[in-house]
Amino acid sequence: xxxxxxxxxxxxxxxxxxxxxxxxxxxxxxxxxxxxxxxxxxxxxxxxxxxxxxxxxxxxxxxxxxxxxxxxxxxxxxxxxxxxxxxxxxxxxxxxxxxxxxxxxxxxxxxxxxxxxxxxxxxxxxxxxxxxxxxxxxxxxxxxxxxxxxxxxxxxxxxxxxxxxxxxxxxxxxxxxxxxxxxxxxxxxxxxxxxxxxxxxxxxxxxxxxxxxxxxxxxxxxxxxxxxxxxxxxxxxxxxxxxxxxxxxxxxxxxxxxxxxxxxxxxxxxxxxxxxxxxx
Amino acid sequence: xxxxxxxxxxxxxxxxxxxxxxxxxxxxxxxxxxxxxxxxxxxxxxxxxxxxxxxxxxxxxxxxxxxxxxxxxxxxxxxxxxxxxxxxxxxxxxxxxxxxxxxxxxxxxxxxxxxxxxxxxxxxxxxxxxxxxxxxxxxxxxxxxxxxxxxxxxxxxxxxxxxxxxxxxxxxxxxxxxxxxxxxxxxxxxxxxxxxxxxxxxxxxxxxxxxxxxxxxxxxxxxxxxxxxxxxxxxxxxxxxxxxxxxxxxxxxxxxxxxxxxxxxxxxxxxxx
Ligand SMILES: Nc1ncnc2c1ncn2[C@@H]1O[C@H](COP(=O)(O)OP(=O)(O)OP(=O)(O)O)[C@@H](O)[C@H]1O
Ligand SMILES: [Mg+2]
Numbered sequence: 001x002x003x004x005x006x007x008x009x010x011x012x013x014x015x016x017x018x019x020x021x022x023x024x025x026x027x028x029x030x031x032x033x034x035x036x037x038x039x040x041x042x043x044x045x046x047x048x049x050x051x052x053x054x055x056x057x058x059x060x061x062x063x064x065x066x067x068x069x070x071x072x073x074x075x076x077x078x079x080x081x082x083x084x085x086x087x088x089x090x091x092x093x094x095x096x097x098x099x100x101x102x103x104x105x106x107x108x109x110x111x112x113x114x115x116x117x118x119x120x121x122x123x124x125x126x127x128x129x130x131x132x133x134x135x136x137x138x139x140x141x142x143x144x145x146x147x148x149x150x151x152x153x154x155x156x157x158x159x160x161x162x163x164x165x166x167x168x169x170x171x172x173x174x175x176x177x178x179x180x181x182x183x184x185x186x187x188x189x190x191x192x193x194x195x196x197x198x199x200x201x202x203x204x205x206x207x208x209x210x211x212x213x214x215x216x217x218x219x220x221x222x223x224x225x226x227x228x229x230x231x232x233x234x235x236x237x238x239x240x241x242x243x244x245x246x247x248x249x250x251x252x253x254x255x256x257x258x259x260x261x262x263x264x265x266x267x268x269x270x271x272x273x274x275x276x277x278x279x280x
Numbered sequence: 281x282x283x284x285x286x287x288x289x290x291x292x293x294x295x296x297x298x299x300x301x302x303x304x305x306x307x308x309x310x311x312x313x314x315x316x317x318x319x320x321x322x323x324x325x326x327x328x329x330x331x332x333x334x335x336x337x338x339x340x341x342x343x344x345x346x347x348x349x350x351x352x353x354x355x356x357x358x359x360x361x362x363x364x365x366x367x368x369x370x371x372x373x374x375x376x377x378x379x380x381x382x383x384x385x386x387x388x389x390x391x392x393x394x395x396x397x398x399x400x401x402x403x404x405x406x407x408x409x410x411x412x413x414x415x416x417x418x419x420x421x422x423x424x425x426x427x428x429x430x431x432x433x434x435x436x437x438x439x440x441x442x443x444x445x446x447x448x449x450x451x452x453x454x455x456x457x458x459x460x461x462x463x464x465x466x467x468x469x470x471x472x473x474x475x476x477x478x479x480x481x482x483x484x485x486x487x488x489x490x491x492x493x494x495x496x497x498x499x500x501x502x503x504x505x506x507x508x509x510x511x512x513x514x515x516x517x518x519x520x521x522x523x524x525x526x527x528x529x530x531x532x533x534x535x536x537x538x539x540x541x542x543x544x545x546x547x548x549x550x551x552x553x
Contacts (some may be wrong), residue, residue: 169369172337177386178357187382191373 003262007255015049022046047241052248055241067242071228071249078212078224078250081140082257085147086208090201092148093155100156101163101189102181111160118153122146122211126218139221146219147211151204158200162193198265205261209254225250281349283438283470284311284334289343291329291496303329305495307343311438314468316461318481318488320526326496327474328366331440334472335363347438359387362436364444366474368423370415370430377402377411380430387434401429404459406452421447428456432463439464439471445480457484461509478530482506482522483514490529500529 025041039045047055056068064070096114100107126146133142166188174184216226225246232243291304303326311317319327332338333345336352347355355361362383370379380398389397402408405425415423424447431439445453461484464471475481481488482504490500504522506513513519 167369169365169367170371172332173363173365173369175337176335176356176361176363177383178359179386183386187386188371191371194373 018046018049022048044237044240047244051241052244055239056245056248067245071225071245074223074225074228074246075249075253077140078209078216078226079253079256081143081216081224082147082205082208082212082253084141084144085211086151086205086257086261088144089148089151089153089204089208090155093152093200093204094159096152096156097159097163098185100160101185107160114153114156117149122150122214123218125149126215130219139219140223142219143212143215143221143224146215147208150207150211154200154203154207155197158196158203159193162196162200163189165196166192194268198262201261201264202258205257206254209250209257213250225253281313282310282346283313283315283348284309284472285344285346286310286330286334287344287346289330289333289340289345291326291333291338292341295341302495304333304340305497307496307498309489309498311470311472314464314470316464316471316473316484316486318473318475318485319491320475320478320481320488320530321491321496322493322530323476324496325491325493327491328442329496330491331363331442331472331474335361335440359383359434360436361438361440362431362434363440364427364431364442366442366446368415368420368427370423370426372415374414375411376407376413376415376418376426379415379426380433383430383434397433398429401433402426404432405429405456421449421452424448425452425456435467435469437467437469439469439473441471442474443476444473446476453480458510460484478523478526482519482526483509488522488526490526492532499532502526502529 022041025038027040027042029036029040029045030038043051056071057066059065060067060070096110100110129145129149130139130142133145137145163185170188170192171184174188179187212224213226213229215221216224217230221227228246229243229250232239232246236243286307286309289304289307290302293301293303307326307330309317309330319330321327329338333340334347334352336345336347336356345352348360350358370376371382374382377395377398380401381394384394384397399408399411402411405428407422407425407429410418410422415426418426424444428441428444431441431444445456448456457480460471463469473481473484475484483506485504488502488504489498490502491497492499502522502525506518506522507516
């Protein structure tokens, strides 16, 4: 309940900043020594929020469906891709973390590449994935793979830290019970990794949204909000508010995903409601 | 059969490195079945290390450890002992009750059996009202009592306890001492008990083993034979005599033994009675 209030408050602050900048900002942007350091505040670059909201209610094309329905449908499509990417990415991340915790060699050998994997630019990677996977997968699955590629990273790194977080005394206790690797994982390592897992999952959720939107754009997949942003931005000069409706949709999508991920936390972190747990 | 045999064990941590520590040097210790042995000595003399060697949590550099007639590793795999560490080491995400249930869970007891046994153990340490709490909601001494309950829950033939009553007030401590003695007597449990309190060691033990530091070794082994282990026992002359004897052994100036070395062999001689 309190959480929801904070989210609303955050939205209000963002809206106030947007409109506030439009009031005080130079319509031509602030240019210093030939470099524009602040963006243009004119209605073409930054339409009023109410213009954007009002645009949501009008038809997309003359006589077509209202924009908000089109955007909402595109967001749902992208949400599906994001969810698939998130689940695949989280599972891969978990498996990698467990493997790295189990075998020092794997950690030494793999961790640098896990980190390296995130430095490959997504726009360079997307056509590659589309090229390899496009023949065996539908386009949306290709985009899911790209989302998963971004989502697995925080989970793998966060979970590895979590799995390694139990104190030596906890590990010794399990050893004294003659518990093997698997039972130590289930009874000790996994529960103590949960406080590390959930922040990682939240990051993964955000990364999956970015991956899905950018993946849609760079593979040219139709139906999602990423594609919509590209299409609408072509009309930016004649209808500047339109592209912002799509961006608003993408932002809301991110919020929804973040909310869904934090719902996962509730049943698994019961003791948090009783005591504070230090994380990270 | 002897419960524990430690023979000429040496433990050197980080051997061959610059931070090498000789924690134990040439230690011999025997614990008979049903015997209660206390380890006492200055901080850092290797008491916890010796206990962990018996528990097969670390391996000796040289020498052998035998528990219940088999190698320490095999005994551990058969869960031949229960252990309570110096730090409580509870799992913060489990309630007090579920913490005590943990070893029972790993032994595959049924849910109902586990709960009954764990509740019984919590009552024993006076925490039955806190079964549903989480460890972070308890005081240090209460956490320590949960750890004791957890060690006792499996009713092991051998109990290893590292300063279990260190964080407790005098009254709780005396009550738990009597409970522990009762359990050990009833189930014929052998116990190795680390403590810093001379009076506690004398009151509880059949034998007090005195250690000295750098390198850790056994300097004396004092048989205790109190007339009774209750309030009368705490006031008997034998009790005070033994306290004095242990204190002198700790100071390293036992009247009867000229050097720690010879007192150790003398003690080893009296062991095999
Ligand atoms: N894992 C370890 N690595 C390196 N040195 C260690 C390790 N564990 C213990 N030591 C060293 O071994 C020596 C004995 O430690 P130990 O914990 O057995 O002492 P102790 O008698 O239990 O002391 P205290 O009464 O303070 O608990 C110490 O000098 C300590 O520095
Ligand atoms: Mg110690």
